[in-house]
Amino acid sequence: MSVDRDNRPGHSPETPPEFRNLHRALFVVAAFFFIYLVVEAIVMMPYFIVHFGWQ
Amino acid sequence: MSALRTLVKPASHPAADALAKRGDKWFFVGCLICGTWVFGPIGAPILIAGLVMLRQAEKAGALIRPWTVTVIGGLILVDASVNMLAWGVDMFPAHDTVLGRTLFTGYGLFGDGAYAAFYNTTHIGGVNISGEKGCQFAFVLFVMPIRIAAAWGLLKMKRWGLQWTIIANWLYIAIWACYVVLMSMDFPRRFGISQLGVLGFWLEGGLPFLGPVVLLPYLHSVNRECWSE
Numbered sequence: 024m025s026v027d028r029d030n031r032p033g034h035s036p037e038t039p040p041e042f043r044n045l046h047r048a049l050f051v052v053a054a055f056f057f058i059y060l061v062v063e064a065i066v067m068m069p070y071f072i073v074h075f076g077w078q
Numbered sequence: 079m080s081a082l083r084t085l086v087k088p089a090s091h092p093a094a095d096a097l098a099k100r101g102d103k104w105f106f107v108g109c110l111i112c113g114t115w116v117f118g119p120i121g122a123p124i125l126i127a128g129l130v131m132l133r134q135a136e137k138a139g140a141l142i143r144p145w146t147v148t149v150i151g152g153l154i155l156v157d158a159s160v161n162m163l164a165w166g167v168d169m170f171p172a173h174d175t176v177l178g179r180t181l182f183t184g185y186g187l188f189g190d191g192a193y194a195a196f197y198n199t200t201h202i203g204g205v206n207i208s209g210e211k212g213c214q215f216a217f218v219l220f221v222m223p224i225r226i227a228a229a230w231g232l233l234k235m236k237r238w239g240l241q242w243t244i245i246a247n248w249l250y251i252a253i254w255a256c257y258v259v260l261m262s263m264d265f266p267r268r269f270g271i272s273q274l275g276v277l278g279f280w281l282e283g284g285l286p287f288l289g290p291v292v293l294l295p296y297l298h299s300v301n302r303e304c305w306s307e
Contacts, residue, residue: 035144064118071184078179
């Protein structure tokens, strides 16, 4: 990275120093929910088609 | 002048900046397509390609937004798209199509029985529980379009984006409270007749809605000067 900026969760410029740990923890939880929703979106329709068939 | 711009003096990287812009568009479109559920398997690769482009642009020297903002913006976009585009299939006459019927009858047999039993039997079509339909109108036509527009503003580091994301997520919590009561009171004829049963109640009424609980402490504690576009 050529710009002088740290983009890691908890270190990026939008995080005030007193909220570093909070933001790091929230990033982990948000990433979990994000992945959960994307995986749900991928498997939902194929699962319904395979198990219940076309309606 | 934004605090972000005064903190760093980005060098000019036209190719990397263009790649970051393209990655942003792919990410946005991928999140929205994912949320349709019907085309979810198509949306996921587009979304991932957008993230890869953003990462490559960052490595090439582009000044991109913090990754926490990207993940949180993506979470809002997928969630809002599910509650607008996928649920909109049930609300509009698309519920009569093969894709619409397959999606929602499957959803009903699997999790929420209201989408299978007596489905498409009222004059308005789709799910036949009046309270569910009321929530649907509020979500699809009112709260979720606001959330999608706000998430786009948030990702673009615009001040109105941050402000409207906060407002829209509080609206989401209010409607969630209404929705949980609705699902609890109609439990026997909804989750009582589905494959998942009680687990379905938690997977559909609990877990996906926890997003705003996570987001709001973050949105209220950020340095707002970064959203100064």
